[in-house]
Structure formats: structure tokens, C-alpha cells
Amino acid sequence: AQSVTQLDSHVSVSEGTPVLLRCNYSSSYSPSLFWYVQHPNKGLQLLLKYTSAATLVKGINGFEAEFKKSETSFHLTKPSAHMSDAAEYFCVYQAGTALIFGKGTTLSVSS
Amino acid sequence: DGGITQSPKYLFRKEGQNVTLSCEQNLNHDAMYWYRQDPGQGLRLIYYSQIVNDFQKGDIAEGYSVSREKKESFPLTVTSAQKNPTAFYLCASSIGPTFTAGTGELFFGEGSRLTVL
Numbered sequence: 522a523q524s525v526t527q528l529d530s531h532v533s534v535s536e537g538t539p540v541l542l543r544c545n546y547s548s549s550y551s552p553s554l555f556w557y558v559q560h561p562n563k564g565l566q567l568l569l570k571y572t573s574a575a576t577l578v579k580g581i582n583g584f585e586a587e588f589k590k591s592e593t594s595f596h597l598t599k600p601s602a603h604m605s606d607a608a609e610y611f612c613v614y615q616a617g618t619a620l621i622f623g624k625g626t627t628l629s630v631s632s
Numbered sequence: 633d634g635g636i637t638q639s640p641k642y643l644f645r646k647e648g649q650n651v652t653l654s655c656e657q658n659l660n661h662d663a664m665y666w667y668r669q670d671p672g673q674g675l676r677l678i679y680y681s682q683i684v685n686d687f688q689k690g691d692i693a694e695g696y697s698v699s700r701e702k703k704e705s706f707p708l709t710v711t712s713a714q715k716n717p718t719a720f721y722l723c724a725s726s727i728g729p730t731f732t733a734g735t736g737e738l739f740f741g742e743g744s745r746l747t748v749l
Contacts, residue, residue: 530672555737564636564722564740565675611674622674 523548525614527623540599542626544612554595555613602630634659636741643746653708653744655723664706669720718748
């Protein structure tokens with residue numbers, strides 16, 4: 522079965538430190554993968570997407586993600602967290618006719 | 633500015649009442665979607681529409697209904713048959729039909745929060 526798993530429901534970092542949000546997928550297809558961000562009581566906004574081109578994908582606000590087929594992973598990173606990065610992040614997997622959302626990771630950033 | 637407008641932002645309903653959530657887009661997108669979001673559950677697809685006058689059930693369509701009479705509008709009715717309607721509802725659109733490789737970029741509205749009293 523096709524699925525996407527966000528390995529941490531909550532991640533806490535200090536401002537200025539690196540961010541790592543983990544996402545694994547399970548599929549026999551070659552997937553397209555996306556990361557979205559949601560601020561409280563708002564809609565989702567696309568951060569970046571992987572569609573079988575370069576495996577290292579750069580997105581908005583300094584975020585990037587690396588597609589690793591051997592590890593079936595698509596982890597989201599940022600070198601230095603900012604207070605405004607505090608939000609919920611969703612990894613989304615698309616393969617065939619399926620568009621599947623992970624359950625989300627809440628990122629907290631402390632000063 | 634182009635975008636998706638959802639209204640109302642907050643809505644309270646008594647048990648047994650139907651309510652309709654509005655979703656309007658001026659992006660000229662063909663496809664529109666309704667998702668339900670519950671804490672810790674991610675997003676679940678209720679209904680989607682690829683073209684005007686056509687729509688398909690998603691994963692959790694029971695207790696909901698939609699219409700797509702105009703390209704820019706895709707209202708969602710939460711009926712009394714929906715047993716647990718309290719949730720955050722998100723409307724989205726995409727340029728063309730999704731569910732083909734690489735086209736999963738969705739544009740979201742700011743959501744409507746429905747609370748059943």
C-alpha cells in the first residue's frame with residue numbers, strides 16, 4: 522500500500538539552529554513529493570516539490586529537501602531556524618492516482 | 633490578487649442542521665477540492681471536481697454534498713447525516729487535473745472552522 526510517514530509529530534528547536542523534519546514514503550511507483558507549511562488557522566502553502574528532476578530541491582524561505590530513493594525518504598531541512606518558521610509542516614506524496622498527506626509535524630522555535 | 637476565498641471563517645451549528653461552506657477562486661483553475669482537517673490526522677479528501685458540472689467522492693464523502701455549477705465556485709454542504717462534523721475545512725484548487733505525476737501542487741484557502749454545539 523502507498524503511504525507517507527512523518528516520523529516526528531513535534532520538533533522543537535532554538536532560533537538560529539538547524540531544522541530537520543523527517544518524511545518517509547512507501548510506494549512501488551516513482552513518486553512526486555511535496556512539503557507544505559500551515560500557520561495557525563490558515564491554509565497550506567507549498568514550500569517545495571520533487572518531480573524526478575534534481576534530487577536536492579530548494580524551496581521558499583530557505584528550506585530544502587533531498588530525495589533519497591534508497592532510503593525512501595524526503596526530509597526537510599533549514600540551516601538556521603527563525604521564529605516565523607513555527608508552524609505545522611506536511612509531507613505529501615503523489616503516485617498514480619493517489620495524493621496522500623502525512624499527519625503533520627509541528628515545529629516550535631524558541632528564542 | 634488571485635486566490636481562494638472561503639467563508640465563513642468560523643461557523644457554529646446546532647445538531648441536525650445543514651450548513652454550507654463557500655469556496656470561490658479567481659485563479660481560473662479547473663480542479664477544486666474539499667479537505668477536512670482534524671488534529672493529528674493530516675488532511676482527508678471529501679470531494680473533488682475536475683471540471684464544471686462534475687465531481688467525485690473522496691475518501692470521506694459520507695454526510696457531505698457539493699455542487700460545481702460554475703468554474704470559480706465549489707460550495708460544500710455539511711448535512712445532518714455527518715456524525716462528527718466539528719473540524720477545520722479547507723478548500724483547494726489546482727491548475728489542471730491532479731493525480732497525474734507532478735501536478736500535485738494545490739492552492740489553499742484559509743479554511744472554515746465548523747463547530748457543532
